[in-house]
Amino acid sequence: MAEVRRVGMLTGGGDAPGLNGVIRAVTVKCIEDYGYEVVGIKRGWKGLLAPEEDSVQKLTVDDVRYILDEGGTVLLSSRTNPYKKEGDAEKVVKNMQEFGIDALVAIGGDDTLGVASRLHKDFGVQIVGCPKTIDNDLSGTDTCFGYDTAVSIATEALDRIRTTARSHERILVVEIMGRHAGWITYGAGLAGAANVTLIPEVEPDLDAIADLFKKRAERGEKWGVVAVSEGVTIGEEYITQTAERDEFGHIRLGGIAETLAKELKERTGIDTRHVVLGHLQRGGTPTAYDRILSTRYGIRAAEAVKNGEWGKMVALRGSDIVTVSLEEATGETRTVPEDLYDVLKTFFG
Amino acid sequence: MAEVRRVGMLTGGGDAPGLNGVIRAVTVKCIEDYGYEVVGIKRGWKGLLAPEEDSVQKLTVDDVRYILDEGGTVLLSSRTNPYKKEGDAEKVVKNMQEFGIDALVAIGGDDTLGVASRLHKDFGVQIVGCPKTIDNDLSGTDTCFGYDTAVSIATEALDRIRTTARSHERILVVEIMGRHAGWITYGAGLAGAANVTLIPEVEPDLDAIADLFKKRAERGEKWGVVAVSEGVTIGEEYITQTAERDEFGHIRLGGIAETLAKELKERTGIDTRHVVLGHLQRGGTPTAYDRILSTRYGIRAAEAVKNGEWGKMVALRGSDIVTVSLEEATGETRTVPEDLYDVLKTFFG
Amino acid sequence: MAEVRRVGMLTGGGDAPGLNGVIRAVTVKCIEDYGYEVVGIKRGWKGLLAPEEDSVQKLTVDDVRYILDEGGTVLLSSRTNPYKKEGDAEKVVKNMQEFGIDALVAIGGDDTLGVASRLHKDFGVQIVGCPKTIDNDLSGTDTCFGYDTAVSIATEALDRIRTTARSHERILVVEIMGRHAGWITYGAGLAGAANVTLIPEVEPDLDAIADLFKKRAERGEKWGVVAVSEGVTIGEEYITQTAERDEFGHIRLGGIAETLAKELKERTGIDTRHVVLGHLQRGGTPTAYDRILSTRYGIRAAEAVKNGEWGKMVALRGSDIVTVSLEEATGETRTVPEDLYDVLKTFFG
Amino acid sequence: MAEVRRVGMLTGGGDAPGLNGVIRAVTVKCIEDYGYEVVGIKRGWKGLLAPEEDSVQKLTVDDVRYILDEGGTVLLSSRTNPYKKEGDAEKVVKNMQEFGIDALVAIGGDDTLGVASRLHKDFGVQIVGCPKTIDNDLSGTDTCFGYDTAVSIATEALDRIRTTARSHERILVVEIMGRHAGWITYGAGLAGAANVTLIPEVEPDLDAIADLFKKRAERGEKWGVVAVSEGVTIGEEYITQTAERDEFGHIRLGGIAETLAKELKERTGIDTRHVVLGHLQRGGTPTAYDRILSTRYGIRAAEAVKNGEWGKMVALRGSDIVTVSLEEATGETRTVPEDLYDVLKTFFG
Structure with missing residues (x-):
């Protein structure tokens, strides 16, 4: 495992209230407790695939201290997927190296995390995932920030x-x-x-x-x-x-x-x-619940970087934040089970 | 002027947050300060034109004490207009008499108040109007409840x-x-x-x-x-x-x-x-502003009944609640003047 | 186990947003799905210890259909504890019988549920508990309604x-x-x-x-x-x-x-x-989270009555609503663990 | 009247939601429509009496575009009054000149505006006032931003x-x-x-x-x-x-x-x-009402600067924003009149 000095972070897919909570927590924890440098990557994978002038920028504690109550993502987002075109994944890896990014925190849904999982597997990229699904349908975690706000x-x-x-x-x-x-x-x-x-x-x-x-x-x-x-x-x-x-x-x-x-x-x-x-x-300010959950995710993601838990994703299990394998956690849609829908049907009328 | 013992009240047209504030204020003021009986008429003019079993019901102070923060109208609403069909206005007047309603508070927009104005003019109905326009476009009043909430x-x-x-x-x-x-x-x-x-x-x-x-x-x-x-x-x-x-x-x-x-x-x-x-x-709970304005309207409407200001409508002029002629107050749409739109254009960009 | 026909329900201790959600869910489920009669007991144990005229009243589905978004408790509350004075517990049991209450759903904190546990143990009262703690400090459940709102x-x-x-x-x-x-x-x-x-x-x-x-x-x-x-x-x-x-x-x-x-x-x-x-x-309207949790608690409490799970309490474990022993679930205060407080300390400054 | 090139702006006294709305409107209007330079003065009169390094800073449209929904004041505030100590008023005037401030928009309550009035009278300072009173008790205006939010x-x-x-x-x-x-x-x-x-x-x-x-x-x-x-x-x-x-x-x-x-x-x-x-x-985000009123105040204050209406204060009269004499507008507390309190007493009980 290569030593970590500079941590990159990106957000992909549809936005969900709480993204800024993760960004803030990862940044503060990495800088204050671990002494890493943190860089924000703009517009998800696009920022690493086809970087523009503003695509990779240093994040400081002051940049993120008061973004917890802001909706959206200060890192912007896109739906770019580097596994859709031959050679793009390689470009992403090469650009990461050029920017001196030793480890990556990828925050996103099934699509973003699927890319993260493959980059880790195919190229040994030192990557940690953080789930994001306003729809609450990711199978790898009990629930996710954004859902409570929606x-x-x-x-x-x-x-x-x-x-x-x-x-x-x-x-x-x-x-x-x-x-x-x-x-x-x-x-x-x-x-x-x-x-x-x-x-x-x-x-x-x-x-x-x-x-x-x-x-x-x-x-x-x-x-x-x-x-x-x-x-x-x-x-x-x-x-x-x-x-x-x-x-x-x-x-x-x-x-x-x-x-x-x-x-x-x-x-x-x-x-x-x-x-x-x-x-x-x-849009809009996240609920207290989503602010807390996203913060806990971010802290745990930073710890995972520190621990070298590459190819893992943070997740909620009961009251605990744990890490699970990215590969196993993605790819399946979690739907509403029948017994929960039955609770609802009691009140039809 | 016939002595007032029983006051009827109805709401017509689209609902606006604050209607219940007027209903509450009229009811409490009429009962507690003037000793009138108050009856609520369901579904606007429809409740007087084609009364059903539940169309006319006594309102007590207890019925209305805590409805100030509720959206909608406890009296329900309709778009029935008794001047659309020959003979309907007469039916309304006759039913008012049968229900022993000596005076009427009609809460509504241009359409509802236009009927009120004509009923007063054509049949001498003892009527007081209260404007309601979520769109803020009634020419007879500076503004109206519901608008601030919207x-x-x-x-x-x-x-x-x-x-x-x-x-x-x-x-x-x-x-x-x-x-x-x-x-x-x-x-x-x-x-x-x-x-x-x-x-x-x-x-x-x-x-x-x-x-x-x-x-x-x-x-x-x-x-x-x-x-x-x-x-x-x-x-x-x-x-x-x-x-x-x-x-x-x-x-x-x-x-x-x-x-x-x-x-x-x-x-x-x-x-x-x-x-x-x-x-x-x-829908939904009115803002504090709309609760206050609607309450002041209702109090003034009750006073207008007490004063026998028939054919009048309550209105906001500056900081004061006044009464104006129903006939003059209705029929014109108040639009956004150019100088106000200019304020907005300053911020385009 | 005595057959259940009439279910009593009471709320004790400090109020927490979500109490009405439990009351509504228990009432609707018991009536619509199980055909029980449901009676509300006013002011917690006081309503059974020293019943006044209004202390025990039938609850219908219509009574509770739209109370989900109301704060407080429609059953009122008190801090009366029938185990504080010799003979009071017996009075409670006797009054339950006089009112024909076959089973009791007791909603409250450590104090209320402690009484419930002892009434079950000492007199075989057919009782099911539902935890309520705005402070989130009951050891028997992961979290409780009211907390998210607070x-x-x-x-x-x-x-x-x-x-x-x-x-x-x-x-x-x-x-x-x-x-x-x-x-x-x-x-x-x-x-x-x-x-x-x-x-x-x-x-x-x-x-x-x-x-x-x-x-x-x-x-x-x-x-x-x-x-x-x-x-x-x-x-x-x-x-x-x-x-x-x-x-x-x-x-x-x-x-x-x-x-x-x-x-x-x-x-x-x-x-x-x-x-x-x-x-x-x-006070005030519960958050969506607390409305959902309290509803799930209420449904599960009604099921517990149906199943004859006497002496049990509903509880959240991970994403599931389960039942646990009242005796084991109460009596201990759950405090904030050090690792959670550490998350917070990261952001001091 | 000296030509205006650079406009200073300050906020004094207790904060009120809407202050940032005024600051934004004055800045955008002065820059975009009149081509003035705008400088923000930190901490009210203190920023001109005893300027620190950060006390006078240029404001751009980008600085203020999205502050409308923020509580407090980006210019900070203080209760410093340069008429409390001999010679302080002269210092304020001298510092204004040194900073090249040709005109001043002073936003504040009775105290701040009293100073503005005297600076204009005593030294001919080109000054325009904007009232701020969360308590709604300034006699010179019908109402003020901050009140509706409170x-x-x-x-x-x-x-x-x-x-x-x-x-x-x-x-x-x-x-x-x-x-x-x-x-x-x-x-x-x-x-x-x-x-x-x-x-x-x-x-x-x-x-x-x-x-x-x-x-x-x-x-x-x-x-x-x-x-x-x-x-x-x-x-x-x-x-x-x-x-x-x-x-x-x-x-x-x-x-x-x-x-x-x-x-x-x-x-x-x-x-x-x-x-x-x-x-x-x-604290906190202003209501829509206060955002609109504060914006209208700010636009009118900028116009007053353009028109050279020195020694005047913007004010709400009915639905219109007007200017009134600072001297006449300040000094008196507007209290709740008896007839309004009577409206309230109707509902006691």
């Missing part, structure tokens, strides 16, 4: 929307992040007391949902809130039958929330509307 | 979105309420430090906006946030040239934010996304 | 206070809950980026803290924020030497924050002030 | 505290800013639905307040929330009769909230507690 934002949205749904006697369908795993929708639907919550893991039964709202209407509650993951799909036959044409004669198609709203209106006769939370869920 | 929500959204736009080096276009008047977008764009803010009052110059973002990119800020009112329009030629076809071959058309995002991407080469805040802006 | 509130306070401390070049000392365990202060001090965080588990070194602030001042940062648990103690010699006399000649003594502020001022020459968060940390 | 924070505190007061059947007394004028307490007490609100303008009747809580208790509401300004005083006889002695035998005296809590407990028999919000009310 659930909080979506929950607050459901809280707000409930009052307007009730006042106007409408059904409001709220589209929440989650293409393959329904974790954010699950959390927000539970915490935000949605009347129905739909996740990609379970096929929705539109007739049953319509019945539920009809029953609510019968007992005087002619309104409701539906939380639905963006990744939920319903059969194509539903889509065409309610298509509307705009002023140019084109069929107007929307996402799942819009489609679902139309279907529920048709089946229940209750006025329905939809909202898509979208990018609102990504 | 601006606060949209501002927080812009705050959040800025960090993700910057981290991913994207332009994010945020669609904010306001079909005819740009007040909410104006307030949020200013408070949320949007790089560009577009309102219906001023035609947007897409080339100038694109230039602005190109200049930002040249100085290293390859990202930005645009706040745009839903009512902003751009020429049809823009729309067709960037149309995308979905998997069914249909042209996918969206609102102004989506269209604008595509146009800016084409003109700047910077990745762009959009978010539509929609119903998020309506 | 940390969030205190973190937001530290965020706010930082800007005013910096603008006025002051040290601000913030007193946070925690008499015996420093968990809330630990979490908030970490998430709120306090310059120093003090917890009851570790004796503070005032000279070292003063030195830290002097060093900050030397590099131009003549300000700072200290997070301190209410339970932190410093030697009496400190107290007297800085005592001030008020206009009546009495010595003015305060809590730890006030005392610490005076000491730091004397040692550093920097203007210092203090704030005591106090009851602010208890 | 009211919002205190309102949220009352919202939170209500749930814990109710759950524990306690009276909670909350001490809110306001030594001479009760504006913040007035706003928060109204918006936060306090059961009783006390302001310095009106002497409290403790027996009447106790009766109110006794009546509440009789109808089953054995709890309540009192909002009280720090400046409220009650007769000394109350204080001594409930004095408690600590473990050292010293009498323990607190502020008005603590004293009031003891008195109410003695008179009602209901458990009472108190909270002092203190510095919490000053």
